[in-house]
Amino acid sequence: MSQTALAEPRRTRPEPAGAVPPSQAGRHVSEEEYWRDYYLESDVHYEWNNGRLEEKPVSNYETFLVYHWFMLLLEHFLTARPIARMVALEMGFRLPLPTGTVIRKPDFGVVCNDNPQPLLPLDASYQGVFDLCVEALSDQEHRDILRDTVLKKAEYAAGGVPEYYILHRAPEQQAFFTRTAAGIYVPIAPDDGVIRSRVLPGLQFRLADLCRRPEHGTLRDDPVYAAFVLPGWRAAEERAAALAQALQQAEQLAAAEKAQGKAEGKADGLKRLLARRFGVLPRWAVQRLDTAAIDQLDGWLEGIFEAQSLEGLLGPKPRRGVPKAR
Structure with a gap:
């Protein structure tokens, strides 16, 4: 084996090419x-302005965090209200x-779903x-600032975009427009x-939250966001609280009636519920x-708020007898 072969380690993969392709902007x-x-x-994202290439500039990381927080909020909204x-x-789109x-x-x-041109899966x-x-x-x-705040603003308005939002890490650089x-x-x-928002009825957000960026899970109890951020969680919590209260009331009713000497105390309490x-x-x-029996009453009591109907809880109602064929 040659000294050269010993001195040079074997390459297992090609080295990445570090050269960035030159911009074609202009x-x-x-x-x-x-x-x-x-x-x-x-490698480079281009837009097209009446025959000339324009390179899309890059935002800083903190502005991206504002953008990402708002995008996740919008996802919550569209999940609750599709x-x-x-x-x-x-x-891209053509104007x-x-x-x-x-x-x-x-x-x-x-x-929007009522837009005359639907967004198709393979677009x-x-x-x-x-x-x-x-x-x-x-x-x-x-x-780059003028590009979004002046040029694109004028183009989107002339092209018929109903709403235009500009997000940034600094509140004074944020803007929200309606046409x-x-x-x-x-x-x-x-x-x-x-x-x-006017184009998305029900979508609303606190300006201060764009820079504060609270965890979305904490917004479900905030009156600004409660209608569309994790409404299922809040409903489940409310059902659990209502069930716990109902069980407590039933036990209190049963205990009170039994204390009065009524053997049917638990059944009467369940009837009221x-x-x-x-x-x-x-x-x-x-x-x-x-x-x-008492055990059966206890089982019904636990399932009272999950049941969708009386038959779903107590079982099917009895059927009337069918005459025998002669």
Whole structure:
């Protein structure tokens, strides 16, 4: 074996190429070339402005955290109220404007269910106009700030995007716009510090929370978010509390009636609870409760708030006898 072979360790995999491809920003290409060669480019994300490539700038990490918190909040909202679909992953859409056609890739967009152009499962670009566009502002250069706050704002308004949000780590750089009938954006006025969407009725958020970013699980008891953040958890907690209270009341009723010498105390207490839950009890249910053993009554008591009907709790009601065939 040669000394060279001993001195040089064997390479098991090729070394990564560290060179970043040069930016093509400013290059003039046709719309056909853009869709074919640049739209899906993974190393550099390009938008198209009337024949010229524009590179999407990058936001800093803290601005990303604001963006991510808001995106998760919107996911909670759309889970509770599935009135729209949300997309990210650099999905672009085409805006034919009076000043020329542009192709923009909002950081994420929302398509309402009543939008005339539905968002289809295999779409790699959106063929309609988003109902809401959200951009995470990049402030690395002044031109990047102007791009989102002036240029895109004008384009989205002219193109018919009903709402436009700009997110940033600093509250003074955040902006929330709604489009008027005249086709211009006006700021959404906060109500006691809360922004309420018009295009997504019921979506609301506290401006201070964008920078504070509380855990979403803690929002289910906050009146601003309680209607759409983890409503199932809150309902389960309320059911558990109601059941515990009902059990306590039933035990108190049974104990009080037994203390008065009534052997049927527990059955009477259960009858009262069932009447509150399902209304006036039919005769067969009363008879079944009167003849049930203590263990059976205890089992029914535990399941009273999970049952959807009297028959679901007490069992099927008795059927009338069927005449025998001759």
